[in-house]
Amino acid sequence: MEKFEVIIVGGGLSGLSAAWTLAKSGVEVVLLERGDYPGAKNVTGGRLYTRPILEYFPGLLEKAPLERPIVREGATLMAGERHITFHYGDLEYSRDPRPSFSILRSRFDRWFAEEAENAGAMILPKTRVDDVIREGGRIAGVVAGGDPLHADVVVACDGVLSLLSEKAGLRGPGGSRDHAVGIKEVISLPPEKIEDRFNLEKGAGAAHLFVGEATRGKFGGGFLYTNRESLSLGVVVGIRDLVEKEPALAAPDFLDDFKKRPEIAPLVRDGETVEYSAHVIPEGGHGGIGPLCGDGILVAGDAAGFALNLGLTVRGMEYAMASGVFAAKTILDARAAGNYSRERLSRYETLLKGSFVLQDFESFREAPRILENPRFFRHYPEWLGAMFHDLYDVPAGPKKRLFPTLRKHLSFPELLALLGDLKKARKL
């Protein structure tokens, strides 16, 4: 009978963080990943905010294959033929320790897997887990490729649609309301072209989010991150809106249409698509977090629902990495006590609650409810677009005074609805 101290299922950031932390402490840990290599099946936008996790990963900024430090933020409201763009630059973003970086998961996760292996973890790619083993009411291992593999404890890091936590009876399948789908292309471009097009110093990076016509008024948005020699461009659409709301478009069509938009086309011109991917994202926020442990099992990363969309920032990777570390620390404690019961493993939740992970989810508890407001995705971009059109427009005849032009758009019902939305947004 094959038996390990710890089995981790999933070689994304949560699984690799857990494996690396455990291996460094001399624990016998095996990580099972269904992809050809860690990073092969992993999708992100991808911007990694490094400040919250530096204490757990010393040397990350020096050693990891990070693409570009993000020094410039952008946001665009898209409406029909119009758009309004806002840029934010901050010199602090260019000083060490720089707060966020673009990354490519195929590169980053591969590097991280090597680090974990060097620390002593055993990583088995091309190994899909299909079930859990139960013994005496606890999880005692997994079944991979028909073979039973036993362990003192299993960590489910198998991503957003976590089969493992479902099989372990910790959660049911999530509803469409709690999930979005992301479609992404990596488009290669020479570094000088990237720097010219985005007005960047050599080696610096930009992040840009888009809302409105990018998703045809459905819940979601577009994103663009600059990498060293490529752009990561994508669209995220809420699955419920995708299925229920007009226009009925297939998810990939959103990205095709987005690339043709006048705001995007000049940025990707002459670029070659070198990677195409689609992936589900947890959007449930605090309400989407499932049970975090059971007898003999812990759940980390997307599998636990740790992804948080605030409109201005999309975060999941540092939650995945930190939760992997906390799962590992919990296991070290349980191992010392020789006790992998649910009660002992529930110290994981205490660690998460004491950290930025669950404190962020608590602070932004109301975010999903506030952001699902359909007015953000069609009405506001169109309304503001029409207002700016009239303000900038110089007609053939006499131009109207600016104040009455503004007044025309700022009607009483409009202001009332805006106030209502602002009142709800106070909880963000």
Ligand SMILES: Cc1cc2nc3c(=O)[nH]c(=O)nc-3n(C[C@H](O)[C@H](O)[C@H](O)COP(=O)(O)OP(=O)(O)OC[C@H]3O[C@@H](n4cnc5c(N)ncnc54)[C@H](O)[C@@H]3O)c2cc1C
């Ligand atoms: C389009 C998009 C844009 C995003 N943008 C950002 C962003 O800019 N910033 C950010 O911080 N977050 C972003 N996120 C979220 C972030 O990517 C995730 O939160 C993060 O990748 C979660 O890491 P994870 O290790 O928990 O899961 P994953 O990276 O999904 O890893 C799960 C792993 O488990 C493996 N696996 C699954 N089932 C099995 C099985 N049965 N057997 C064996 N292996 C299995 C998979 O192959 C995979 O390697 C984005 C997500 C998407 C989809």
